[in-house]
Amino acid sequence: MKKIEAIIKPFKLDDVKDALNGIGINGMTLSEIKGFGRQRGHKEIYRGAEYQIDFVPKVKISIVVDESMADKVKEVIQKHAYTGKIGDGKIFVSSVEEAIRIRTGESDANAV
Numbered sequence: 001m002k003k004i005e006a007i008i009k010p011f012k013l014d015d016v017k018d019a020l021n022g023i024g025i026n027g028m029t030l031s032e033i034k035g036f037g038r039q040r041g042h043k044e045i046y047r048g049a050e051y052q053i054d055f056v057p058k059v060k061i062s063i064v065v066d067e068s069m070a071d072k073v074k075e076v077i078q079k080h081a082y083t084g085k086i087g088d089g090k091i092f093v094s095s096v097e098e099a100i101r102i103r104t105g106e107s108d109a110n111a112v
Contacts, residue, residue: 001064001099002094003062003093004063004077004092005061005094006081006090007033007059007060008061008081008088008089009081012080013030015080016080018080019077022076024069029063034057038086064096074091
């Protein structure tokens with residue numbers, strides 16, 4: 001199994017979620033996060049004064065899938081989160097050794 005974490009712009013969430021539902025992904029975990037990368041935040045103007053915003057709002061999606069679905073999930077996220085502008089985000093993939101559904105005790109692929 002693979003855990004795919006994607007950090008994307010918040011306004012792209014619905015596009016990514018709908019596309020993932022379209023390929024059969026029916027579960028994910030979502031976190032609202034803040035951070036910065038190479039752009040080091042951005043400047044905003046409020047009531048005529050300029051402010052430096054160090055941490056940019058983002059959304060982190062976490063999905064655990066069977067290895068056979070991992071490449072398709074990565075492609076879908078990359079395609080639907082893309083804007084072509086700085087700060088589009090990142091996708092991280094890691095291996096999951098074990099998963100257990102607490103309610104039933106099912107494990108691994110059956111737990112997901």
